[in-house]
Amino acid sequence: MDNKISSVGIVAAQRAHFDTPLELRSGAVVPAFDLVYETYGTLNAAKSNAILVCHALSGHHHVAGMYAGQPKSLGWWDNICGPGRPLDTDRFFIVGVNNLGGCHGSSGPCSLNPVSGQLWGADFPMMTVQDWVKAQARLADRLGIDSWAAVVGGSLGGMQALQWAIDLPQRVRHALVIAAAPKLTAQNIAFNDVARQAILTDPDFHGGHFYQHHTAPRRGLRLARMLGHITYLSDDQMGEKFGRVMRNDSGDYNFGYEVEFEIESYLRAQGDKFAGFFDANTYLLMTKALDYFDPAQAYDDDLAAALKPAQAGFLVVSFTTDWRFAPSRSREIVNALLKNDQNVSYAEVTSNYGHDSFLLAIPHYHAILTAYLGRIQL
Amino acid sequence: MNWKLDRPDFEVIAGWVQPGERVLDLGCGDGALLKLLIETRGVRGYGVDIDDENVLAAIANGINVIQSNLDAGLAGFVDGAFDHVVLSRTLQTIRRTQDILDAMLRVGREAVVSFPNFGYWKNRAAVLGGRMPVSEDLPHQWFDTPNVRFFTMLDFETLCADMNILVRERQVLDEQGQLVTEEHNFLGSLAVYRITRA
Numbered sequence: 001m002d003n004k005i006s007s008v009g010i011v012a013a014q015r016a017h018f019d020t021p022l023e024l025r026s027g028a029v030v031p032a033f034d035l036v037y038e039t040y041g042t043l044n045a046a047k048s049n050a051i052l053v054c055h056a057l058s059g060h061h062h063v064a065g066m067y068a069g070q071p072k073s074l075g076w077w078d079n080i081c082g083p084g085r086p087l088d089t090d091r092f093f094i095v096g097v098n099n100l101g102g103c104h105g106s107s108g109p110c111s112l113n114p115v116s117g118q119l120w121g122a123d124f125p126m127m128t129v130q131d132w133v134k135a136q137a138r139l140a141d142r143l144g145i146d147s148w149a150a151v152v153g154g155s156l157g158g159m160q161a162l163q164w165a166i167d168l169p170q171r172v173r174h175a176l177v178i179a180a181a182p183k184l185t186a187q188n189i190a191f192n193d194v195a196r197q198a199i200l201t202d203p204d205f206h207g208g209h210f211y212q213h214h215t216a217p218r219r220g221l222r223l224a225r226m227l228g229h230i231t232y233l234s235d236d237q238m239g240e241k242f243g244r245v246m247r248n249d250s251g252d253y254n255f256g257y258e259v260e261f262e263i264e265s266y267l268r269a270q271g272d273k274f275a276g277f278f279d280a281n282t283y284l285l286m287t288k289a290l291d292y293f294d295p296a297q298a299y300d301d302d303l304a305a306a307l308k309p310a311q312a313g314f315l316v317v318s319f320t321t322d323w324r325f326a327p328s329r330s331r332e333i334v335n336a337l338l339k340n341d342q343n344v345s346y347a348e349v350t351s352n353y354g355h356d357s358f359l360l361a362i363p364h365y366h367a368i369l370t371a372y373l374g375r376i377q378l
Numbered sequence: 379m380n381w382k383l384d385r386p387d388f389e390v391i392a393g394w395v396q397p398g399e400r401v402l403d404l405g406c407g408d409g410a411l412l413k414l415l416i417e418t419r420g421v422r423g424y425g426v427d428i429d430d431e432n433v434l435a436a437i438a439n440g441i442n443v444i445q446s447n448l449d450a451g452l453a454g455f456v457d458g459a460f461d462h463v464v465l466s467r468t469l470q471t472i473r474r475t476q477d478i479l480d481a482m483l484r485v486g487r488e489a490v491v492s493f494p495n496f497g498y499w500k501n502r503a504a505v506l507g508g509r510m511p512v513s514e515d516l517p518h519q520w521f522d523t524p525n526v527r528f529f530t531m532l533d534f535e536t537l538c539a540d541m542n543i544l545v546r547e548r549q550v551l552d553e554q555g556q557l558v559t560e561e562h563n564f565l566g567s568l569a570v571y572r573i574t575r576a
Contacts, residue, residue, distance in 0.1 A: 315437075331454060334444060334454060335453075335454040335455075338424065338444070338454055338455060338456070338459070339456050339459075341400070341422070341459070343442055344424075344442055344444070345433075345436075345437050345441075345442050345443050345444070346443070346444045346445055346446075347430075347433050347434075347437070347445050348445045348446075349430075350430070364430055364434070367434055368433070368434055368437060371434055371437040371438040372437050374438070375437075375438070375440050
């Protein structure tokens with residue numbers, strides 16, 4: 001049993017180059033681009049066992065396993081992917097991809113603009129979820145995958161799964177839409193804008209061309225991440241984990257602005273860590289893609305009309321304490337699918353861990369995914 | 379298949395559902411009834427259940443299941459979406475009885491309701507003997523029962539009349555799952571009704 005339930009082991013990223021220009025929702029065109037991706041498991045002869053994993057705001061192509069000689073490089077969703085795990089690599093061929101505009105190897109603000117010979121920086125075009133689906137479809141073509149057995153994602157990744165099912169219905173047999181929403185609320189957009197303002201007003205931002213100044217808007221990015229992180233956790237969980245515990249053993253206040261409460265220490269450390277490796281332009285672009293996501297917009301705000309072309313079976317999963325994308329937001333997706341008489345199952349998983357629950361190995365949650373994926377016919 | 383032994387009401391319900399119909403099964407458990415209807419009648423539909431283990435089992439059974447509390451009504455379902463809305467052995471666990479009956483007949487052309495009959499003679503005898511009944515169709519003790527509404531066939535039919543609901547057909551079973559043909563409210567342990575708007 002222990003041997004069966006294990007990680008995918010040592011993995012390596014691959015790169016695909018695309019020469020055909022990609023026209024974006026904004027009207028801009030990316031003349032040529034690279035996507036970095038990883039695969040786990042084996043594509044079967046019929047090429048019918050492929051699953052695409054779409055990443056969220058700060059994710060990337062490195063879903064599972066680790067890089068040779070880097071024991072700390074475990075993939076961001078390793079707990080879900082491997083032999084005997086929900087994304088069972090004994091059965092499925094799993095593809096993880098870094099989205100266009102990302103900062104982990106795919107073309108984006110911190111890659112070279114082939115026209116100018118400079119880093120793209122703020123000139124890299126704005127992306128939408130639709131654009132990502134188009135780019136991912138190019139990768140599917142390259143891999144010879146006509147239709148995905150499933151497209152899977154949490155949060156912004158779930159929105160990509162939804163968009164895939166709408167835009168390329170014949171290429172998605174199942175869509176697993178986890179901890180997502182059919183569009184952002186004013187409150188969601190507000191959080192994103194405060195995060196963006198933190199970056200945009202950082203003196204080290206230099207209009208997005210900070211690379212030339214050999215600096216980065218780390219203070220802004222750190223604040224953006226600290227704010228975001230608060231919204232990914234639940235109040236209960238923060239209370240349990242940190243409460244009002246103080247760093248200082250004396251138990252009395254310092255009457256100053258240095259770190260006093262454990263939660264301050266934790267958030268600052270999270271912010272510092274994130275600002276050390278993530279690209280500020282990518283963060284801006286990803287939050288904008290979230291804000292712009294609204295498949296019902298073109299259908300007079302009728303989500304059911306937007307979802308009508310989808311042929312996929314849907315599994316929609318939410319978490320009870322997720323207030324960033326609350327269960328009621330998942331129910332909007334479910335209700336639209338019900339209205340269309342489409343195949344959908346919905347599970348509302350009890351969890352204390354807020355929005356971040358989708359990344360955790362919660363036994364019932366993984367059992368739901370395993371049960372659903374297990375019934376997919378290849 | 380052993381569903382006949384486990385759930386004699388399934389056979390009655392299956393007999394009322396026509397091939398190709400759209401069915402909503404409220405309190406669907408592991409989805410066994412829907413699976414039976416899909417396999418034998420070629421129906422399409424959804425199950426609804428609140429319990430984690432039931433939702434998991436229904437998904438494993440290949441059923442479309444929506445995790446939801448029936449006391450919250452059927453807000454996500456549009457009017458007239460189903461031919462049959464089934465509520466098997468669940469009505470007695472729902473607090474807002476009239477709301478769920480209204481909701482079922484809003485989203486469905488016809489509803490099928492089965493429930494344990496508290497008027498069954500053994501149940502009456504138990505109460506006369508000073509104890510709350512425990513039987514094949516009322517398997518719980520008073521302190522751990524999920525049931526919150528206790529009613530007889532006569533009570534149910536009176537409510538239907540008050541709510542302008544028409545009883546189209548009814549089948550009554552004894553504890554062994556055999557059809558009861560007389561003195562239904564006295565000899566029947568489990569009642570199955572087909573109801574519609576009058």
